[in-house]
Amino acid sequence: TPLENETLRIYKTEVAALLQQNERYQTLGSAEFDAVVRAFELTLTNGREKVRAQMLYDMLHEHRDN
Amino acid sequence: MQLEKIILRDFGCFQGNRDFELTEGINLIFGPNFSGKSTLVNTIFFTLTGRPIVPRVETSAISHPNARTGTGTAGLQFSEHGSQYQLFRGTGKRILLRSPSDGGWQIHFDDSRARFAASQLQERFGLSPEHLALTAFLREGEIFEFLARQPATRRDILYALLGIDRLIEVRERFIDARRLAKREGNRIRGHQNSLRLKAQNRNESEIQRIEAKLKEWEAAYGAETGNAELIAEWIQHRDRLQAQLEELTREQAEMLSGFDDIKQMREMSAKIETAIAESTGIEETRETLIQQIGSLESHIATLTTVCNTLCVLIDSDEGHCPTCYQKVEAVVVQRIIAEKEAEKSELGAELAAQQQQLAKQTAELKSRQALEQRLQTMQARANRFEQLARALSETQAEIGTLAARLKARGVENRVQEDAPTRRIDKRQLKTQIDNERRRLDRLKQEEAVRVDRMNELQRVNRQADNAAQTVLSLELACEGIEKTIATLQRQILQPVEAELQAWLEQMQLFGRTRIDLQKQHLLPSLTIDGVDRSLMLLSGSEKMFLYLCFKVALSKVLGNPGFFVFDDPTLHLDGERKALMVDFVRQLAEEHQVIVTSYDEAVRAGLEGANLIEMHAL
Numbered sequence: 287t288p289l290e291n292e293t294l295r296i297y298k299t300e301v302a303a304l305l306q307q308n309e310r311y312q313t314l315g316s317a318e319f320d321a322v323v324r325a326f327e328l329t330l331t332n333g334r335e336k337v338r339a340q341m342l343y344d345m346l347h348e349h350r351d352n
Numbered sequence: 353m354q355l356e357k358i359i360l361r362d363f364g365c366f367q368g369n370r371d372f373e374l375t376e377g378i379n380l381i382f383g384p385n386f387s388g389k390s391t392l393v394n395t396i397f398f399t400l401t402g403r404p405i406v407p408r409v410e411t412s413a414i415s416h417p418n419a420r421t422g423t424g425t426a427g428l429q430f431s432e433h434g435s436q437y438q439l440f441r442g443t444g445k446r447i448l449l450r451s452p453s454d455g456g457w458q459i460h461f462d463d464s465r466a467r468f469a470a471s472q473l474q475e476r477f478g479l480s481p482e483h484l485a486l487t488a489f490l491r492e493g494e495i496f497e498f499l500a501r502q503p504a505t506r507r508d509i510l511y512a513l514l515g516i517d518r519l520i521e522v523r524e525r526f527i528d529a530r531r532l533a534k535r536e537g538n539r540i541r542g543h544q545n546s547l548r549l550k551a552q553n554r555n556e557s558e559i560q561r562i563e564a565k566l567k568e569w570e571a572a573y574g575a576e577t578g579n580a581e582l583i584a585e586w587i588q589h590r591d592r593l594q595a596q597l598e599e600l601t602r603e604q605a606e607m608l609s610g611f612d613d614i615k616q617m618r619e620m621s622a623k624i625e626t627a628i629a630e631s632t633g634i635e636e637t638r639e640t641l642i643q644q645i646g647s648l649e650s651h652i653a654t655l656t657t658v659c660n661t662l663c664v665l666i667d668s669d670e671g672h673c674p675t676c677y678q679k680v681e682a683v684v685v686q687r688i689i690a691e692k693e694a695e696k697s698e699l700g701a702e703l704a705a706q707q708q709q710l711a712k713q714t715a716e717l718k719s720r721q722a723l724e725q726r727l728q729t730m731q732a733r734a735n736r737f738e739q740l741a742r743a744l745s746e747t748q749a750e751i752g753t754l755a756a757r758l759k760a761r762g763v764e765n766r767v768q769e770d771a772p773t774r775r776i777d778k779r780q781l782k783t784q785i786d787n788e789r790r791r792l793d794r795l796k797q798e799e800a801v802r803v804d805r806m807n808e809l810q811r812v813n814r815q816a817d818n819a820a821q822t823v824l825s826l827e828l829a830c831e832g833i834e835k836t837i838a839t840l841q842r843q844i845l846q847p848v849e850a851e852l853q854a855w856l857e858q859m860q861l862f863g864r865t866r867i868d869l870q871k872q873h874l875l876p877s878l879t880i881d882g883v884d885r886s887l888m889l890l891s892g893s894e895k896m897f898l899y900l901c902f903k904v905a906l907s908k909v910l911g912n913p914g915f916f917v918f919d920d921p922t923l924h925l926d927g928e929r930k931a932l933m934v935d936f937v938r939q940l941a942e943e944h945q946v947i948v949t950s951y952d953e954a955v956r957a958g959l960e961g962a963n964l965i966e967m968h969a970l
Contacts, residue, residue, distance in 0.1 A: 290515075292840075293515070293519065293840065296843070297836045300832045300836050300839060301828060301829070301832035303835075304828055304835065305828070308831075310824075311828050313821065313824065314825060318821070318824075318828070321825065322825055322828055322832065325526070325529075325829060326522060326526075326829060326832070329521075329522040329525050329526075330518060330519070330522050333518070333521070337525055339528030339529040339531070339532050340532060342525060342526060342529035342826075343529040343532045343536075343822065343826075346529070346825045346829075347533070347819070347822045
């Protein structure tokens, strides 16, 4: 839906702004940004019931191992 | 969406089948109390959403008590984008959507699964209960409920309205994932601390201390025991070499026995060799002499035998030879005997001379053999002397080297010490060194284990860093959602605020107003002429107008299904405000279908020309 697309656009903008402006996140890079956005998109599209917490953890953790 | 007909089958306060036609523009449902006005409003809401419009009311409670099947059915006929639909919803959960087709009906779905029906209606017509309740319907007493609602409840309504509830769900999932990540991080940190504690038991300093001590002890062992042992060995060797040297010197002197030096011995040897060379042929001469003596002795023995035989012949008187039996004369025999005796005497003298010569030769031979033996001995001694001279030279050189070493150690004149005393010190020191060496080995093993643990710790540290980064990523994800929620609210509610402000200014209810819908989660915060105004201090009519304008503004920004349903909006309004409300409804009806309920004749008069649905007390 347009609302979902708009939500995703806003989310990307907000996360990018946080990465740039918040010193707390200065150790995170573009790989983490991509992983976070991918996890968000997956959960928003499929709903909480289908996306387990372990799946999100793995998405954000495994990309680091790789 | 244009509502065309309300259909009731044993629903609410209506028994049997009742249909109410609706038109575009304004529809006024007019009648006294208990005539079923609110039931019609409820019918529309229930049909579209499956929920009674009044919260916390069981669905089964809205069927008519005398319904034959125990369940009632509410229905709506409406058109959307030129297509006509009929939607029926039974209080017993059954839902039917159909549209006319070739003189019959096309069933789009006929199901009793509420969720399925809700998703179908959402998909086809964009209908959601929260959206409809807040933007299209005004039920009786709703404004007071809304004002009295807890901020959290209003926030939930707002979130559902803006689709933020899904974002909240996503955030909850991220929070769950963060909890997992933190748990994993704690597990890794526990392992890390355990390893760190074990890895902190450093043996390095202890190993260094023991190694330094061992070095010191071994140096001491070298100086006091080890080198002393070597020195003792050197001294012993030196003493042994000196004894050997003395023996060699003594033997060398023996080798020279009778001579002043080896040169004299060699001269004598040369002379003996000459003498021996000169005395060659003694053996042959002596052999010849022995043969000659043998021959002479044999000849003399023969002559003696002949003489004896002749003497016997003379003495026998037989006058003839016993062998040849010839006659012999005694004189002749006497003469022969005399000749033979003379010959025998000559041979005897010759034999004596020969024997004397043989004795001389034998003495010479013995003398030569003695010389040969002496020469051999002298040559052996000369050779040995030379060997000894070389050995002496080597021994002296070695003694010289040892003397130099001992001199370097400052113990050139030291004699061999008392061995047993030194051995005790050495053993004690050696035992100590061995013990420390064993301890050092054990510590080094522990250190190797510690190094392994350090490597493991480094690996776990990397894991911990990863876990921390994962937690941070999830916190970023959560914070991103919070920011997104705020931005979404701002993006959606700011236009609503502007729209609401425009409506209020148009109504000229207040002075210069500024509206904030975000501060209190949809509850309008009013600033009138620069002064904050509490909603609670507004009059009933002001609250009603503010709330209706708020609904209209919301519906304009968020989208409206195409109609408004207001249940008795003029309640508590005086004549002037009723007229204002009528104007408001007429203005709204220019763009939307508006369904209004009222029992007020002034409203009926004000809305003259509207589609009138007149109700009577049941």
